[in-house]
Structures are given as structure tokens and as C-alpha cells.
Amino acid sequence: MDLKEIQNLIKFVSNSGVAEVKLETGDIKITIRTTLEGNTPDITYVQQAPMQQAVQQSAPVQQVAAPAAPSVPAVDENAKYVTIKSPMIGTFYRKPAPDKPTFVEVGSSIGKGDVLCVVEAMKLFNEIEAEITGKIVKILVDDMSPVEFDQPLFLVDPS
Incomplete structure (x- = not known):
């Protein structure tokens, strides 16, 4: 169907x-x-x-x-943050290997090109790099969880 x-x-x-x-x-x-x-x-x-x-x-x-009557848009408290999304379907990993430390934590400062996580798809481990400079505010996905294309992974404060 x-x-x-x-x-x-x-x-x-x-x-x-x-x-x-x-x-x-x-x-x-x-x-x-x-x-x-x-x-x-x-x-x-x-x-x-x-x-x-x-x-x-x-x-x-x-x-x-189903289509409903138009409503007043809710104010999003996360609107000031930039969302980093998954570029592919796969499994989200916060560490490069099980015995290694995580790439980033909440509060970590990041710069352009910094590796934030790894998404494994079809036995290929793809490093996800930051495209902005800022500070990690929230990690939205648990380690070793499946992720979808365009699924939010991190919230970053660009200021």
C-alpha cells in the first residue's frame, strides 16, 4: 500500500x-x-x-x-542553534573504536573540519565533519544507534 x-x-x-x-x-x-x-x-x-x-x-x-486548521507556530527554543544532520543512513558511533575516547561531548568547542562522529554504512565507516565553528549544545542520538538520512545528530551554538 x-x-x-x-x-x-x-x-x-x-x-x-x-x-x-x-x-x-x-x-x-x-x-x-x-x-x-x-x-x-x-x-x-x-x-x-x-x-x-x-x-x-x-x-x-x-x-x-490529516490537514488541520492553520495554527500559530510554536516558538522553538533551539532556533538559535545549528543542527548537524546525518548525510546518510547507517549506524551512529561517537567513538572511532570501542577502546578510544568519544570525538565530542556536550560543551566541546568544534571548528570546521573537526570529526564529530562516524556513521557506518555497508561496512564503510564515514567520518562526519563539522561544517561550522561553535560549541556542542546537545547530542541527539545515542551511541551505536541506527540513523536515517537527514536525521538531526547534534545541536551546535555557532556564537
Whole structure:
């Protein structure tokens, strides 16, 4: 089932006046809940059933919200910081090797070209370098965690 089919299903359910619909096909489970009085926006939960693997992992749950009324944008306290994102999918490592110290810690000063972490993809260890000068404010990913493309890794204060 692709995104277009899910969107069409959401429209169909919201126009039908049904409060809740559950659909299971193969490895996909979809639950669509609507409110009859229109007090809250429609929310759709899409969950993919976990595959049998050597390491058991739970499947991610994605929330897809139906279009809602425009709201006032929230003030982001991290807006003054620069976010360093993962350039690829892989496994995030804070150390060059298990017996070595971490590349950076919260409070570390960094400069352009400094190595911040390593992302391993297909047995290749790619060093992620800083493109700005600043101070590490927050590390957003745990060591040895899987990361997605464009996932935030670090918050840096450029001042």
C-alpha cells in the first residue's frame, strides 16, 4: 500500500462518517480514527509488522495527520542553534573504536573540519565533519544507534 492509497483511504473514511476503521493487509496495519463532532483533527496510525530477523526489533510507528486548521507556530527554543544532520543512513558511533575516547561531548568547542562522529554504512565507516565553528549544545542520538538520512545528530551554538 503506497502513500497515495493511504491518503485516499483517509479521505474516504472521513467523508463516510465512521468513527474508526482498522485495516490489516500483509505486513501493514492501519487504524483511522475520526471524530463525528470535529473537535479534534483526524489521526492515522500506520504500523508495519516486524519481520523475523536475527535481532528482534519493533517496527516504527508513523503518525500521519490529516490537514488541520492553520495554527500559530510554536516558538522553538533551539532556533538559535545549528543542527548537524546525518548525510546518510547507517549506524551512529561517537567513538572511532570501542577502546578510544568519544570525538565530542556536550560543551566541546568544534571548528570546521573537526570529526564529530562516524556513521557506518555497508561496512564503510564515514567520518562526519563539522561544517561550522561553535560549541556542542546537545547530542541527539545515542551511541551505536541506527540513523536515517537527514536525521538531526547534534545541536551546535555557532556564537
